[in-house]
Each structure stands twice: as structure tokens, then as C-alpha cells.
Amino acid sequence: MNEAASTLEGWYALHDFRSINWAAWKAADDEERAVALDELQEFWKEWKEVEDSSKGSTVVYTVVGQKADLVMMHLRETLEDLKAVENAFNKTMFAQYTTKSYSYVSVVELSNYLGKEGEDPMQNPDIIARLKPVLPQRQYICFYPMNKKRELNDNWYMLSMDERRTMMRSHGMIGRSYAGKVKQIITGSVGFDDWEWGVTLFADDALQFKKLVYEMRFDEVSARYGEFGSFYVGSLLNEGTLEDMLKL
Ligand code: VOV
Secondary structure, rough: OOOOOOOOEEEEEEEEEEEEOHHHHOOOOOHHHHHHHHHHHHHHHHHHHHHHOOOOEEEEOOOOOOOOOOEEEEEEEOHHHHHHHHHHHHHOOOOEEEEEEEEEEEEEEEEEOOOOOOOOHHOOHHHHHHHHOOOOOOOEEEEEEEEEOOOOOEEEHHHOHHHHHHHHHHHHHHHHHOOOOEEEEEEEOOOOOOOOEEEEEOOOOOHHHHHHHHHOOHHHHHOOEEOOOOOEEEEEEEEEHHHHOOOO
């Protein structure tokens, strides 16, 4: 049997994609809409408090195109905490004006492919910060799920640790050339959701997503072993810009 990479896990992640039911939102009266927005602002404050107390992080982005209208990405300490935040949102009045488009459950993951021998990663503050990250408020988000292939001739899971490490090194080098331009959060989802990883990218220039993903397509680990789900792209929302988006 091949050696599995050892992984470190941090906060659990929920990507909660919603579409706005514009017909229902427009049919609501001014007071109903105001109450729904007030409740949403309260909710936003609670998310901030969670972040301030280092118990998780939340960002909200629009989604461009017909797959959804917005995505709430939540990181929390436990699956129960994630379910609680999902339920709390579902109980808001605003949620009545949304429909569920897609969701993705995973956990922030780091693997040991490029780890330093002999170092206890849990004593390294940089690693802890990567496992429990405050989500960046960059202008754009890109999310997609992916697998590593398990086909007869191209089976990632049948490769030796050394072969995988060599390929991950090349992957990491391409990634590093986007330092400062694209921030990635890789979440593992084997046993949690339909794909093996969630890839969430943040950037202030959306074109950098295209450039990075395209460049990686030529790198063996993606070219040969990567399988990808649907891509979601959108821009940052805050309390103010969400209200603007909902203004009739
Ligand atoms: C923004 C840049 C960027 C950078 C710097 C980067 C670096 C690294 C390093 C150093 C490592 C290995 C150690 C670890 O941290 O786990 C990884 C790991 C991983 N990556 Fe990555 N990746 C990036 C970006 C990046 C992208 C754009 C993608 C999607 C691939 C594509 O073709 O669309 C991706 C995927 C992954 C995955 C699925 C894993 C886990 C693989 C596994 O088998 O376990 N990743 N990644």
C-alpha cells in the first residue's frame, strides 16, 4: 500500500451559496424588507464577534452568473458550529427571500508534502495561522471543488510519496509566483462532500485567477491528475454593498 500524505486540519468550512428570489423580494412591503435587512445586519455583527474572538471567520461575496447570487463562506471550530450558523441564517427573514443554490462542506487542510523534517508543525505559529485563517477581504473570490484522478493509468493514489512530493513541489512553485496576488485556502472534503478538495482563491484582480488556474493546467499535478467541478466567481460584499445590491 502507498503511503498516505499526513494532513493537518484546522477550522471546518461551509460555502453556502444562495440565490435571491427577486419576485418575492419585490413583492414584500417596505417594512418587511427593512426588518429583513436589519436582521441581516445583526447577523453580520455576530459573525464579526466570532472573528474577533478567534473562533472562526466569515466572508460574503456576490456570485456572478446564474449559479447563485451570493456565497457566505464560514469557517468555524466544529461541524456543529457550522450547522448552527447555517440554521441561524435559515431562520432569518432575509433567508425567506433566498433559495439554496449549492453548498460545500470541508475542513482547512495542510499536507506534509513540503513540510520540514523533524519539525512539529503544531508548534509553528505560521502553520496555526494557516489552519485557522481570518478570511481575506480581497475584492474577488473564486471557488471550485476538485479531485485527483483515480484512473488506471493516471492514479494519484497509486503514486509513491516521492513522486507526489516532486509534483507538489512544482505546484507550490507556481503558486508562490502568485504571492501577494492570489491567496489560496485549500479545504479537504474526502468523506464530507462530493469532491476531494475545495479550492478558494482570493484576489484584488480577478484576472489573476484566470492566469493562475491556466498556468497550473500545464503543471503535471493539474494537467494529468486534476479533475474540476464548477467554478464560482464574484466580488466582496459588506453590509453597505449588500444593501445596495438589494435596493429596488
Ligand atoms: C495561490 C497559490 C497557491 C500556492 C502557493 C499553493 C501551494 C500549495 C502547496 C505548497 C501545497 C502542499 C502543501 C499544503 O499546503 O497542503 C498545496 C496543496 C494543494 N493545492 Fe495548492 N497552491 C496554490 C494554488 C492552488 C490552486 C489554484 C489549486 C487548484 C489546482 C488547479 O489546477 O486549479 C490548488 C490545489 C491544491 C490542492 C488540491 C492541494 C492538496 C493536494 C494534496 O494532494 O494534498 N492550489 N498547494
